[in-house]
Amino acid sequence: xxxxxxKKIEEYWQKKWEExxxxxxxxxxxxxKYYVLEMFPYxxxxxxxxxxxxxxxxxxxxxxSRMRGYNVIHPMGWDAFxxxxxxxxxxxxxxxxxxxxxxxxxxxxxxxxxxxSYDWQRExxxxxxxxxRWSQWxxxxxxxxxxxxxxxxxxxxxxxxxxxxANEQVEKGLCWRCSSPVETRDLEQWFLKITDxxxxxxxxxxxxxxxxxxxxxxxxxxxxxxxxAEITFRVKEFPDEEIRVFTTRPDTLFxxxxxxxxxxxxxxxxxxxGTDKEEEVLAFVSQVRKESEIERTSEESSKIGLFTGRYxxxxxxxxxxxxxxGNYVLMAYGTGAVMGVPAHxxxxxxxxxxxxxxxxxxxxxxxxxxTAETMTEAYPGEGHxxxxxxxxxxxxxxxxxxxxxxxxxxxxxxxxxxxxxRDWLISRQRYWGAPIPIIYCDKCGxxxxxxSDLPVKLPLEVELSGNRVPSLxxxxxxxxxxxxxxxxxxxxxxDTMDTxxxxxxYFMRFTSPHSEKAPFxxxxxxxxxxxxxxIGGIEHAVLxxxxxxxxxxxxxxxxxxxxxxxxxxxxxxxxxxxxxSKMSKSRGNVxxxxxxxxxxxxxxxxxxxxxxxxxxxxxxxxxQGVEGCHRFLRRIWRLIDDFQPELKSTPDHxxxxxxxxxxxxxxxxxxxxxxxxxxxRFNFNTAISxxxxxxxxxxxxxxxxxxxxxxxxxxxETLSKMVLLLAPFAPHLAEEAWSRLGHGDxxxxxxxxxxxPEKLQVDEVEIVIQVNGKVRGRMTVAANCSEExxxxxxxxxxxxxxxxxxxxxxxxxxxxxRLVNLVVR
RNA sequence: GCCGAAGUGGCGGAAUUGGCAGACGCACACGACUCAAAAUCGUGCGCCCUCCGGGCAUGUGGGUUCAACUCCCACCUUCGGCACCA
Numbered sequence: 001x002x003x004x005x006x007k008k009i010e011e012y013w014q015k016k017w018e019e020x021x022x023x024x025x026x027x028x029x030x031x032x033k034y035y036v037l038e039m040f041p042y043x044x045x046x047x048x049x050x051x052x053x054x055x056x057x058x059x060x061x062x063x064x065s066r067m068r069g070y071n072v073i074h075p076m077g078w079d080a081f082x083x084x085x086x087x088x089x090x091x092x093x094x095x096x097x098x099x100x101x102x103x104x105x106x107x108x109x110x111x112x113x114x115x116x117s118y119d120w121q122r123e124x125x126x127x128x129x130x131x132x133r134w135s136q137w138x139x140x141x142x143x144x145x146x147x148x149x150x151x152x153x154x155x156x157x158x159x160x161x162x163x164x165x166a167n168e169q170v171e172k173g174l175c176w177r178c179s180s181p182v183e184t185r186d187l188e189q190w191f192l193k194i195t196d197x198x199x200x201x202x203x204x205x206x207x208x209x210x211x212x213x214x215x216x217x218x219x220x221x222x223x224x225x226x227x228x229a230e231i232t233f234r235v236k237e238f239p240d241e242e243i244r245v246f247t248t249r250p251d252t253l254f255x256x257x258x259x260x261x262x263x264x265x266x267x268x269x270x271x272x273x274g275t276d277k278e279e280e281v282l283a284f285v286s287q288v289r290k291e292s293e294i295e296r297t298s299e300e301s302s303k304i305g306l307f308t309g310r311y312x313x314x315x316x317x318x319x320x321x322x323x324x325x326g327n328y329v330l331m332a333y334g335t336g337a338v339m340g341v342p343a344h345x346x347x348x349x350x351x352x353x354x355x356x357x358x359x360x361x362x363x364x365x366x367x368x369x370x371t372a373e374t375m376t377e378a379y380p381g382e383g384h385x386x387x388x389x390x391x392x393x394x395x396x397x398x399x400x401x402x403x404x405x406x407x408x409x410x411x412x413x414x415x416x417x418x419x420x421x422r423d424w425l426i427s428r429q430r431y432w433g434a435p436i437p438i439i440y441c442d443k444c445g446x447x448x449x450x451x452s453d454l455p456v457k458l459p460l461e462v463e464l465s466g467n468r469v470p471s472l473x474x475x476x477x478x479x480x481x482x483x484x485x486x487x488x489x490x491x492x493x494x495d496t497m498d499t500x501x502x503x504x505x506y507f508m509r510f511t512s513p514h515s516e517k518a519p520f521x522x523x524x525x526x527x528x529x530x531x532x533x534x535i536g537g538i539e540h541a542v543l544x545x546x547x548x549x550x551x552x553x554x555x556x557x558x559x560x561x562x563x564x565x566x567x568x569x570x571x572x573x574x575x576x577x578x579x580x581s582k583m584s585k586s587r588g589n590v591x592x593x594x595x596x597x598x599x600x601x602x603x604x605x606x607x608x609x610x611x612x613x614x615x616x617x618x619x620x621x622x623x624q625g626v627e628g629c630h631r632f633l634r635r636i637w638r639l640i641d642d643f644q645p646e647l648k649s650t651p652d653h654x655x656x657x658x659x660x661x662x663x664x665x666x667x668x669x670x671x672x673x674x675x676x677x678x679x680x681r682f683n684f685n686t687a688i689s690x691x692x693x694x695x696x697x698x699x700x701x702x703x704x705x706x707x708x709x710x711x712x713x714x715x716x717e718t719l720s721k722m723v724l725l726l727a728p729f730a731p732h733l734a735e736e737a738w739s740r741l742g743h744g745d746x747x748x749x750x751x752x753x754x755x756x757p758e759k760l761q762v763d764e765v766e767i768v769i770q771v772n773g774k775v776r777g778r779m780t781v782a783a784n785c786s787e788e789x790x791x792x793x794x795x796x797x798x799x800x801x802x803x804x805x806x807x808x809x810x811x812x813x814x815x816x817x818r819l820v821n822l823v824v825r
Numbered sequence: 826g827c828c829g830a831a832g833u834g835g836c837g838g839a840a841u842u843g844g845c846a847g848a849c850g851c852a853c854a855c856g857a858c859u860c861a862a863a864a865u866c867g868u869g870c871g872c873c874c875u876c877c878g879g880g881c882a883u884g885u886g887g888g889u890u891c892a893a894c895u896c897c898c899a900c901c902u903u904c905g906g907c908a909c910c911a
Contacts (some may be wrong), residue, residue: 101894214829214905220905221828228911246878260911303909328909338911346826347909420910461836610839611850618904620837631864631876638865677843686839689849696849699866768845775845795903813891823891 004637006601038535043103063728068750077124126502132434133455134519190427210569224420246334251399254388255362264331271628347380378494433496441483441490453512534567574618603730610684664699671755
């Protein structure tokens with residue numbers, strides 16, 4: 001008898017797998033490929049439970065798919081650029097590259113110790129020149145296509161990180177990385193024109209059938225498409241000045257009684273110049289501009305408006321309406337100006353009430369009459385148009401169309417779609433990133449670095465004496481260069497790229513990670529892409545997943561790939577909690593993969609993390625639950641350890657006792673359940689419980705069987721197949737067990753077991769007898785019993801017969817194999 | 826405010842197509858083994874009652890149905906996304 005020693009077993013097999021280069025993948029056009037990918041990590045230093053969870057899920061799918069016969073690619077790499085490396089560099093006085101390299105080494109060791117089946121030949125590191133060379137190349141591709149541009153704009157600035165941020169990287173007014181408040185600054189920055197792809201990013205969500213609905217909805221909200229009209233108002237006092245507004249309700253145009261401009265609107269200064277309102281208005285404008293994004297958006301109640309003294313002309317009826325400026329109108333959305341229709345917009349209604357602006361109803365709800373004098377809230381619903389000369393009587397839907405069309409003919413507006421999505425701000429005023437490959441020449445302007453000069457290398461000697469790693473602007477050797485066009489003195493762009501650029505295409509690089517001629521070679525990317533199964537945290541629902549989709553579409557348009565969507569199927573895994581809250585140092589509830597591996601082994605850790613909850617739900621870490629899983633593996637170990645095939649010298653036992661048939665059925669039930677649960681439902685928790693049930697059945701079988709039967713071919717087969725089912729979840733124990741059962745090869749090279757439907761059949765079934773829908777008894781009948789026989793048998797049951805005394809059966813319902821329900825009066 | 830997800834024993838969770846609610850695991854209790862403990866094996870384990878047997882139970886209140894965790898209506902709570910979005 002031997003004890004289960006996970007450390008010994010796991011280290012032994014890990015070494016062997018590595019020596020045999022076991023998980024290497026290669027293109028094979030005769031075989032169907034399967035690309036399983038976990039979001040690659042930022043090399044922060046060490047793995048946490050979230051990592052362990054995502055890798056466990058991915059590894060189960062990779063191993064399962066291999067056994068199912070697919071040509072599986074399962075790569076891993078490092079999202080290695082980013083600010084933490086700079087902070088750590090200052091703190092520890094160590095070069096960011098060194099810090100990153102050391103972390104990668106350590107984390108890679110940890111990943112290997114978890115037994116994940118990665119093809120390490122394909123490892124990529126986004127901070128290596130071999131990789132970022134192609135990130136730069138892709139930037140230049142976008143530049144040439146007009147998708148990368150530089151402009152001065154009002155942008156998000158994080159004071160703590162000392163850099164700008166993309167809109168997606170601001171969460172509730174705070175920096176996504178350091179949670180300090182984000183300010184607005186007017187700066188000249190590089191952008192990618194993701195808005196050109198807004199419609200495709202939105203509509204192609206419909207093609208992603210195997211994406212979680214919630215992720216698609218988040219992207220949909222983020223893109224924020226709304227249809228409506230753009231309408232041009234003129235300023236009465238300055239007939240040459242136009243104010244354009246965007247509205248989703250052009251049908252209410254006759255109901256406009258005022259107009260509001262954003263304080264930043266370029267027209268504001270002109271409107272009030274030299275008037276008695278000038279001082280007051282400009283003071284208000286500068287006060288609003290000083291407020292941060294949070295201040296300005298948090299005070300929901302205080303919508304402040306200020307009359308400019310000027311009037312606008314409503315293009316539909318020539319009426320003049322007062323022009324106000326208001327703190328609630330955003331320059332960044334629509335046109336920075338809105339028309340006020342108090343009767344049919346609740347916000348306008350309240351605003352009009354506050355500033356005594358007139359209300360005019362122009363839509364009447366069906367079967368009801370509303371008037372401006374009596375209404376207590378706006379009516380934003382459907383109805384027919386009134387007070388709209390020329391359009392009265394139309395439904396408001398027709399009205400939208402007709403009015404928009406009328407304006408279009410008069411050249412005063414037209415149909416328009418507005419998005420909430422903004423262009424992606426990608427330049428960062430930081431050192432540790434891929435340099436933007438642009439050169440500024442006084443003579444030639446902005447000149448892209450020629451492809452042959454890529455990569456533009458990041459200088460690696462870093463000044464670590466201050467409290468910041470200096471940005472590239474502080475390296476004269478880097479900055480000063482020659483213009484590729486005229487050869488004259490020129491300066492390099494000193495901003496680096498957002499790290500999200502590097503992670504927007506890494507999954508394609510994995511298909512040919514050593515390519516020196518292109519970001520990826522055509523044949524490989526066409527064979528392996530798209531990623532069949534992508535797994536990662538929900539926090540990337542809009543960030544990384546939107547950017548990666550955008551990149552893929554750009555590459556598709558450039559004819560570089562044949563897929564328009566990178567990830568066919570997405571699994572957004574839940575978070576790992578303990579004692580009801582997120583694991584964190586300050587709460588002192590952190591459990592690390594290291595300590596679990598040390599105490600119980602990787603197999604136990606993997607098993608628990610998969611067993612404790614379905615993958616997409618949050619998981620509550622429970623130390624005793626881990627013990628339970630460890631106990632389960634020990635139970636398996638004992639089965640294998642006790643099994644002595646050399647005793648199977650009893651061929652006279654054909655294995656057809658009742659217990660034998662039952663055991664065989666348990667095996668096939670388990671095969672079916674585990675297969676369906678992994679493949680179709682991703683319910684690893686129930687797949688594992690099915691294996692537990694099988695193991696329980698084997699234990700009962702052993703208890704009720706003679707010794708020779710306990711070592712016979714039936715048990716041999718049952719144990720072997722059980723080990724195959726276990727292989728994706730606990731790969732080391734399964735490998736050891738497989739070898740101890742006397743099989744050659746690796747368990748991970750075996751075919752996934754098939755269940756035989758006839759083995760699932762039973763002769764007799766237990767049927768529930770209900771009276772008026774309540775369970776009143778049970779009976780065992782032949783499985784092929786007819787419905788009539790079922791009812792007959794149920795009525796013949798003693799207890800049921802008693803209950804039926806003096807009652808009349810008015811209806812019977814039978815569900816074959818399950819129940820009989822007698823409806824009585 | 827809008828959109829979405831969820832709510833089941835002491836706990837994590839299961840119930841896949843409307844058909845026995847609580848699989849599997851944890852915790853707990855009892856028994857076996859042991860000098861003892863651990864480990865292991867076995868048994869029990871939703872709540873209540875008058876314990877034969879019956880009643881009540883899947884956030885709350887209604888409804889549909891022979892039958893509802895599952896479908897419909899209204900509401901409550903928690904979590905997530907978006908939000909002066911015009």
